[in-house]
Amino acid sequence: MNEFDFIRQLRELTHSRRRSSRIIKGIGDDATLIREHVDRDLVVTTDLLVEGTDFHREVTPAHLLGHKALAVSLSDIAAMGARPRWSMVSLGLPKETWTTGFKESFFEGYFPLADSYGVELVGGDISESKEIIIDSIIIGEVSSGSAILRSTAQDGDQIYVTGKLGGAAAGLKLIEMGARLNQEAGGSRPEAGTEPLAGATGLHYDEETNEAETINRLLRRQLQTQPRVGWGIVMGEEQLATSMIDISDGLSSDLQHLCEESHVGATISAEFIPMDEDVRTICGRRALDPLSLALHGGEDFELLFTVRSENVPRLPKRVDGIQISRIGEIKAEAGLWLHENDRIWQLRPQGFTHFATQS
Amino acid sequence: MNEFDFIRQLRELTHSRRRSSRIIKGIGDDATLIREHVDRDLVVTTDLLVEGTDFHREVTPAHLLGHKALAVSLSDIAAMGARPRWSMVSLGLPKETWTTGFKESFFEGYFPLADSYGVELVGGDISESKEIIIDSIIIGEVSSGSAILRSTAQDGDQIYVTGKLGGAAAGLKLIEMGARLNQEAGGSRPEAGTEPLAGATGLHYDEETNEAETINRLLRRQLQTQPRVGWGIVMGEEQLATSMIDISDGLSSDLQHLCEESHVGATISAEFIPMDEDVRTICGRRALDPLSLALHGGEDFELLFTVRSENVPRLPKRVDGIQISRIGEIKAEAGLWLHENDRIWQLRPQGFTHFATQS
Numbered sequence: 001m002n003e004f005d006f007i008r009q010l011r012e013l014t015h016s017r018r019r020s021s022r023i024i025k026g027i028g029d030d031a032t033l034i035r036e037h038v039d040r041d042l043v044v045t046t047d048l049l050v051e052g053t054d055f056h057r058e059v060t061p062a063h064l065l066g067h068k069a070l071a072v073s074l075s076d077i078a079a080m081g082a083r084p085r086w087s088m089v090s091l092g093l094p095k096e097t098w099t100t101g102f103k104e105s106f107f108e109g110y111f112p113l114a115d116s117y118g119v120e121l122v123g124g125d126i127s128e129s130k131e132i133i134i135d136s137i138i139i140g141e142v143s144s145g146s147a148i149l150r151s152t153a154q155d156g157d158q159i160y161v162t163g164k165l166g167g168a169a170a171g172l173k174l175i176e177m178g179a180r181l182n183q184e185a186g187g188s189r190p191e192a193g194t195e196p197l198a199g200a201t202g203l204h205y206d207e208e209t210n211e212a213e214t215i216n217r218l219l220r221r222q223l224q225t226q227p228r229v230g231w232g233i234v235m236g237e238e239q240l241a242t243s244m245i246d247i248s249d250g251l252s253s254d255l256q257h258l259c260e261e262s263h264v265g266a267t268i269s270a271e272f273i274p275m276d277e278d279v280r281t282i283c284g285r286r287a288l289d290p291l292s293l294a295l296h297g298g299e300d301f302e303l304l305f306t307v308r309s310e311n312v313p314r315l316p317k318r319v320d321g322i323q324i325s326r327i328g329e330i331k332a333e334a335g336l337w338l339h340e341n342d343r344i345w346q347l348r349p350q351g352f353t354h355f356a357t358q359s
Numbered sequence: 360m361n362e363f364d365f366i367r368q369l370r371e372l373t374h375s376r377r378r379s380s381r382i383i384k385g386i387g388d389d390a391t392l393i394r395e396h397v398d399r400d401l402v403v404t405t406d407l408l409v410e411g412t413d414f415h416r417e418v419t420p421a422h423l424l425g426h427k428a429l430a431v432s433l434s435d436i437a438a439m440g441a442r443p444r445w446s447m448v449s450l451g452l453p454k455e456t457w458t459t460g461f462k463e464s465f466f467e468g469y470f471p472l473a474d475s476y477g478v479e480l481v482g483g484d485i486s487e488s489k490e491i492i493i494d495s496i497i498i499g500e501v502s503s504g505s506a507i508l509r510s511t512a513q514d515g516d517q518i519y520v521t522g523k524l525g526g527a528a529a530g531l532k533l534i535e536m537g538a539r540l541n542q543e544a545g546g547s548r549p550e551a552g553t554e555p556l557a558g559a560t561g562l563h564y565d566e567e568t569n570e571a572e573t574i575n576r577l578l579r580r581q582l583q584t585q586p587r588v589g590w591g592i593v594m595g596e597e598q599l600a601t602s603m604i605d606i607s608d609g610l611s612s613d614l615q616h617l618c619e620e621s622h623v624g625a626t627i628s629a630e631f632i633p634m635d636e637d638v639r640t641i642c643g644r645r646a647l648d649p650l651s652l653a654l655h656g657g658e659d660f661e662l663l664f665t666v667r668s669e670n671v672p673r674l675p676k677r678v679d680g681i682q683i684s685r686i687g688e689i690k691a692e693a694g695l696w697l698h699e700n701d702r703i704w705q706l707r708p709q710g711f712t713h714f715a716t717q718s
Contacts, residue, residue: 032445053487127413133488
């Protein structure tokens with residue numbers, strides 16, 4: 001049993017005891033949807049980030065961790081088509097981090113991102129722990145009935161993603177090889193002299209080209225997540241998407257989550273998947289497969305959504321400078337299919353799963 | 360700096376960037392209070408419980424941990440005078456607990472308590488961690504303007520507490536001495552043959568008396584917290600309390616929190632403090648001071664509230680079988696004072712603080 005199976009079990013337990021008609025969507029979507037009053041629904045999400053599992057202290061500067069903890073929850077709110085309003089943070093900190101400025105730096109990264117979307121920190125909790133632990137909670141709002149669920153995609157809908165894919169996963173690979181973000185103002189080259197993580201083979205980059213800058217951009221894709229808050233709000237307001245999810249586990253996994261919840265299937269085309277240009281650049285010399293990173297690599301935090309064909313002309317070309325790409329179509333029959341050149345492959349989700357090796 | 364200083368710092372940071380008039384109370388109370396619409400406010404709380412800091416796996420059965428994680432958050436909602444509605448849980452689990460039935464037992468304790476107050480589990484998150492981590496979130500509701508804050512006690516108000524104090528702290532002491540809860544149906548004696556925690560002196564109890572049953576009841580006070588949800592709802596509905604807080608850190612600490620937030624002081628009388636009878640019984644033979652446990656021991660999760668003198672006759676005698684006791688009076692001048700026999704002592708808060716030894 002992995003965590004998805006367990007969450008399914010819990011969900012059935014909660015369904016069997018459901019009493020309130022005000023829960024529009026409980027367990028099983030990017031966030032919980034609660035009918036608050038006649039013209040407004042609440043959207044609530046919580047994301048637990050644990051050191052060693054979800055991030056590594058030695059490669060993630062504290063202020064970027066503050067940024068990321070909020071960003072992943074903003075992405076969940078965006079995936080519901082909602083507007084983020086209020087946030088809370090529960091922090092578990094090892095004693096030795098209490099006096100090192102970690103928590104101050106954490107909030108130096110947290111507040112600017114919160115401010116940029118008008119999100120107010122309104123509560124939280126603190127305890128002592130062995131590793132750094134962050135539980136990030138956001139409450140958002142959406143006009144009644146305007147939230148966009150995972151479970152409402154329909155046969156024939158066109159499948160879209162925002163932005164470019166594979167960058168965050170490539171950044172993680174580079175970190176595993178020893179690359180470290182250069183954070184200096186205007187710094188665009190990775191920091192020199194850092195050690196690869198245990199088991200990594202070491203990172204060498206071509207001094208002759210701009211590869212160092214490329215690497216630093218990919219490190220930022222992993223460490224400085226940009227949630228698609230603007231796209232989320234627009235999709236909620238304009239009611240153009242039939243379903244939506246954010247790509248946190250990986251395109252293949254999250255498309256499967258959406259299709260399972262909607263009881264449909266999908267075909268997507270490799271040539272339409274918007275690959276991060278930097279990923280292509282960096283992969284060639286390192287025997288990495290850009291398509292594999294774009295399909296299965298997690299943490300891009302782009303939005304994946306479906307649109308009825310007749311609504312496609314009404315889609316905005318870009319929001320906050322971010323474009324979208326059509327990658328495929330929803331099919332009535334279950335199953336995910338990938339068109340690549342003249343072949344069709346069955347697409348098997350290979351995104352991130354905690355406890356995946358447990359039976 | 361301890362965590363209270365840091366929370367104060369954060370609170371000032373959030374105040375300096377406050378924009379929304381819908382936050383009635385952000386950081387600095389038992390829970391956050393948000394104006395949701397004209398006749399209803401939202402109350403949100405989050406409590407982080409970390410193994411080794413907030414509980415010990417070897418002495419806390421998983422189902423009681425599930426019960427307690429929800430109970431501490433229910434207590435926060437009660438302390439606002441609100442009605443709990445929806446809950447979320449973020450769980451960090453070590454890999455080895457994934458297949459031992461821990462999470463199933465956890466929810467076997469969680470759901471019955473949730474059901475008993477009509478609280479619905481509507482979301483959460485799961486990750487992998489070194490120790491067991493639980494972040495417990497509850498959203499409650501209260502009629503607009505009816506929430507009871509910490510910050511509104513006034514000179515001359517009478518100070519009340521629900522139930523009896525010191526039991527949870529005595530239970531913790533007994534656990535540290537090696538006592539373990541007997542969970543069998545009808546089991547009222549602690550389990551035999553268990554080892555004291557590191558550094559403990561071992562527990563011996565008198566076979567001739569009913570001391571074993573007394574010990575087991577005190578273990579339950581620590582391990583099977585009963586939040587005062589009914590009292591909280593009544594106080595919110597009847598608008599009888601001028602201020603309220605739950606006793607989680609200890610009477611002395613939480614009275615200080617309430618007084619600091621209200622910019623007042625207080626005097627309380629030792630003879631009026633409702634001592635758990637079992638605490639008196641057990642303390643004599645073990646050189647423990649019952650008054651000290653009742654004053655400074657945490658986790659009783661009783662409610663501490665203040666009432667204008669003219670409203671005292673309108674107070675219910677009991678709610679859900681739980682009585683209240685008047686323990687003292689609010690004073691205009693800052694400072695906490697304890698009357699004991701003919702003496703007056705300055706009462707220094709000695710409740711629980713994380714990171715207390717750090718400067």
